[in-house]
Amino acid sequence: MDNxxxxxSSSQIPIVIASSECLMNKLPSCLIMxxxxxxxxxxxxxxxxxxxxxxHYISDSFFAKLHLERSPTSLLVKTISxxxxxxxxxxxxxxxxxxxxxxxxxxxMKFVQEINLPYNNDFLIENSCNGLLCxxxxxxxxxxxxxxxxxxxxxxxxxxxxxAGQGTRHKRSFSLGYSAITKEYKVLHTFYSKKGPDSQPxxxxxxxxxxxxxxxxxxxxxxxxxxxxxxxxxSIHWELRxxxxxxxxxxxxxxxxxxxxxLSLPPRYDEGGVTLTVFEGCLGVSFFNxxxxxxxxxxxxxxxGNKQSWTKQFTVKNLGFENHYQPLIFLNNGLILMMDNxxxxxxxxxxxKFMKVIRICQTRGSKYAIAxxxxxxxxxxxxxGEQLKMSRKQAGRKDDKSSSEGTYNCTSHxxxxxxxxxxxxxxxxxxxx
Numbered sequence: 001m002d003n004x005x006x007x008x009s010s011s012q013i014p015i016v017i018a019s020s021e022c023l024m025n026k027l028p029s030c031l032i033m034x035x036x037x038x039x040x041x042x043x044x045x046x047x048x049x050x051x052x053x054x055x056h057y058i059s060d061s062f063f064a065k066l067h068l069e070r071s072p073t074s075l076l077v078k079t080i081s082x083x084x085x086x087x088x089x090x091x092x093x094x095x096x097x098x099x100x101x102x103x104x105x106x107x108x109m110k111f112v113q114e115i116n117l118p119y120n121n122d123f124l125i126e127n128s129c130n131g132l133l134c135x136x137x138x139x140x141x142x143x144x145x146x147x148x149x150x151x152x153x154x155x156x157x158x159x160x161x162x163x164a165g166q167g168t169r170h171k172r173s174f175s176l177g178y179s180a181i182t183k184e185y186k187v188l189h190t191f192y193s194k195k196g197p198d199s200q201p202x203x204x205x206x207x208x209x210x211x212x213x214x215x216x217x218x219x220x221x222x223x224x225x226x227x228x229x230x231x232x233x234x235s236i237h238w239e240l241r242x243x244x245x246x247x248x249x250x251x252x253x254x255x256x257x258x259x260x261x262x263l264s265l266p267p268r269y270d271e272g273g274v275t276l277t278v279f280e281g282c283l284g285v286s287f288f289n290x291x292x293x294x295x296x297x298x299x300x301x302x303x304x305g306n307k308q309s310w311t312k313q314f315t316v317k318n319l320g321f322e323n324h325y326q327p328l329i330f331l332n333n334g335l336i337l338m339m340d341n342x343x344x345x346x347x348x349x350x351x352x353k354f355m356k357v358i359r360i361c362q363t364r365g366s367k368y369a370i371a372x373x374x375x376x377x378x379x380x381x382x383x384x385g386e387q388l389k390m391s392r393k394q395a396g397r398k399d400d401k402s403s404s405e406g407t408y409n410c411t412s413h414x415x416x417x418x419x420x421x422x423x424x425x426x427x428x429x430x431x432x433x
Contacts, residue, residue: 037066041374064376076372116152126174131375134176156379158386163213173223177255190223209385220260221251229371230276232283247274264307266299
């Protein structure tokens with residue numbers, strides 16, 4: 001006879017039935033994409049590998065726009081070294097609020113050849129815009145390879161062939177920009193077609209998707225872009241120097257109307273080096289005070305284009321002699337992330353007038369950093385009509401495994417249509433204007 005006590009106790013044990021259904025997928029698709037867009041970049045890359053439905057969401061242009069609006073300004077650091085093995089490109093993203101002079105979270109991701117980038121690290125990063133990079137390569141004879149536009153997060157890139165007659169051009173520079181009105185990406189190319197004092201600057205522009213360069217007749221300035229961040233109000237900015245090699249004004253090019261212009265420097269500026277920056281969406285300038293070599297000032301143009309609106313925002317004091325400090329990112333609590341002599345990163349507390357070296361991107365050799373906002377903007381949407389290419393290992397892999405060094409490899413967007421459930425294929429998303 002069975003033991004009644006045992007039978008009673010066993011009947012009270014709850015039976016749990018495992019379910020493979022994801023409760024999050026019951027939410028509206030727009031809400032799911034809103035949630036995913038708020039996650040750190042590495043977490044989103046992991047989410048791409050959870051299931052094909054989530055990959056479908058993250059591959060949508062609506063998600064790319066949501067994420068770009070929230071993507072924080074990060075560092076893209078390129079190491080310059082004579083040793084090819086020491087060269088690297090690293091994404092450094094500050095994902096937590098600073099506490100004192102320390103960060104809660106700092107994420108680093110190494111961009112590697114054939115996964116994130118079209119070729120090895122022997123190239124120049126011209127600039128970035130909305131998570132897309134404009135990169136170029138110069139050979140020893142001065143000639144240029146094609147210009148490349150790439151998204152290292154997705155491992156996508158397109159090559160832009162240069163126009164004919166490139167052999168006679170020198171002092172060339174390129175810059176990527178975006179027109180919010182036409183929703184087009186453009187590459188500006190400035191150059192001299194001949195040498196000598198009588199040579200005049202020339203410029204041409206390439207609108208992504210058109211397949212051709214157009215000449216700009218009034219090229220007032222030659223691009224001299226080597227700034228961390230200088231893209232404000234639809235325009236790229238750089239230093240303009242006179243015959244004495246001193247900076248006398250700020251050059252700009254507007255990607256909306258495709259016009260060059262010139263902006264005045266702050267009233268306190270006399271002469272010497274100038275570094276352009278961006279503070280809370282406004283154009284900023286930092287320069288050393290000629291009366292004191294151990295401090296520099298940061299001025300901000302509160303109203304773009306109005307020289308009367310220049311305002312001194314910070315005075316950075318207690319600096320060492322013969323050091324060149326470049327402001328990079330303005331953080332909370334009055335902290336400024338800066339680079340010291342293109343070698344190390346420091347945090348400066350504007351309230352306590354105190355500086356501290358921080359350990360990020362530990363690579364040997366000189367470095368230069370540009371502002372970079374990781375994004376999921378696909379060149380498939382940007383470069384319609386262009387030949388889209390994938391980095392080799394991105395294109396060659398068919399599994400859902402991830403790379404331990406670079407970005408994560410998942411099923412491509414083209415392979416999703418047959419695997420997505422019908423209810424998600426037919427659902428119409430409410431797009432943002």
